[in-house]
Amino acid sequence: MTRSPGFDRRTLVAGLMMAPALAAALRAAPARAQAAVLPSWNEGTAKQSILEFVARVTTQGGPDFVPPEQRIATFDNDGTLWCEQPMYVQLAFALDRVKELAPLHPDWKDKQPFQAVLAGDLRALAESGEKGLAEIIAVTHAGMTTEEFEKIVSGWLSTAQHPRFKRPYTQLVYQPMLELLAYLRANGFKTFIVSGGGIEFMRPWSEGIYGVPPEQVVGSSIKTRFEMRDGTPVLFRLPEVDFIDDKTGKPVGINSHIGRRPIAAFGNSDGDLEMLQWATLAGGGVRLGLIVHHTDAEREYAYDRQSHFGRLDKALDAAALNKWVVADMKKDWKRIFAFE
């Protein structure tokens, strides 16, 4: 997100505005134009598969043409669009909030799961299980209005830093995926985020960072209650899970929020398996499924079948079976982050 010599965000945006023209040029003279689209993707089957898919569904009169209103693409967030290691960003947010709120709750020092959080004991936290996590969500994500929560999230993101990269989390988004989002939009796609993360945790920054407006963000949610307070309407966030947008929940969330089947879906973990199945294994016509495979411990992280966050096991097997593209971060991505 910061400017680096010769390649800043403005240059990128200007380049992507020309993408439709470039796509046309691509069909006329592939070799020359391909260097200009998806510049952070190395030449290879992953990039080629994306370009071919887009060319096929956008070629008017062609056998695979898809009208623009049906060009729906869904993207997982954690591990697909931004870094999810060493833990989900939203979990880092929740833990920081517990620490910030602790002075108001002296009893937390002797009470799990809060004691574990305050002591930085992630093992004890993990042992508190789903019940412990629900208690942490309740005190950090509920008990305020939607507007108050938005301010808390934005405030935290403006100061919090990733422990390894020492940068704001919003800079730890994948440059090749930003280019892919913009390339698809330039070709008439409507891009949606479909994440296991909290829908209201993502909305304050999804438009600025990804160009995805709040109404195109699908995620997990807690319940809210409408109230009139001194003549002013508010939505109050309740400590009660409403919807978990993960695994089999992703097609449910897509159906609820979008109401059409995506023709392209992008994920990186077993949490995305059913979304990719839903997008690619029915509905007819040409489809694109893509898995981001974290293979680069040097520039980012390397993990798959054994990882605690973002485990990629069943979905990796399914990728081979269903001919989904597997983007190998080490091999396929020229750069990982914009600041490199």
Added chain:
Amino acid sequence: MTRSPGFDRRTLVAGLMMAPALAAALRAAPARAQAAVLPSWNEGTAKQSILEFVARVTTQGGPDFVPPEQRIATFDNDGTLWCEQPMYVQLAFALDRVKELAPLHPDWKDKQPFQAVLAGDLRALAESGEKGLAEIIAVTHAGMTTEEFEKIVSGWLSTAQHPRFKRPYTQLVYQPMLELLAYLRANGFKTFIVSGGGIEFMRPWSEGIYGVPPEQVVGSSIKTRFEMRDGTPVLFRLPEVDFIDDKTGKPVGINSHIGRRPIAAFGNSDGDLEMLQWATLAGGGVRLGLIVHHTDAEREYAYDRQSHFGRLDKALDAAALNKWVVADMKKDWKRIFAFE
């Protein structure tokens, strides 16, 4: 929706494509240009309020300018965009479905609430209350995949007729509101339906009839379950309520699906009260709330405080209090339906 001499749908669309130019002309020469926008609205305070609101929020550099991405407008459906008398269209659908399915369920002849439906006894049906309605929804709206349900809805709408007007329900949409939807979109608004009706009941036709794509439809829903059937992913509709998008549910649904506060909201009943409060009583800047008041028994229906469907009582009082526009169908609408 049918063509009538001198005013068919194509003419309308062509006219509305010019709306931004017309809006600019309007500011320069109000009297002449106003005849060309919202042609089915009579001159009067309702039409004037709409035009003024749109002019204010779209005037670049003006004190009330709203960037296009924040120009969100939400519309109730039943009684606001199409006719909701003598009963909600979706209820007519459900009752027809019970009759169609009855041969497979011989026990329904002696079992409430089905007996009441089969005998056409709406009083007995009403007496079965919410529990009875839930049973009817369960057998008519659940127990099939989302794709199967879509086909059932589309099939029914292609043959069912309104009992009084003897036309398909999809022709009983209000011409002035179609013009308003298109006028707002031509001025950079994103238009959403926010209805107490079923989200999947509306989506099969909302784009064709209103120009509102499925992803901009918010409504009530039942739960669905993801399943793989012989390698094909489906969503199976369960006989369990997921969300009721009515009254205090409307701001909740808006927040869940849109994630920003509308700057304009349109309704016709007490079910829309909280949506109009949410849209107009917070968030700052200029806002538009509009209530469609059914005052024309001759061309449509006249009802408000005592009506069983679409009761307008508290929201009518709130309109006076909050300076919402009340559109008097008899006085403000030159025509009600396109076929007139």
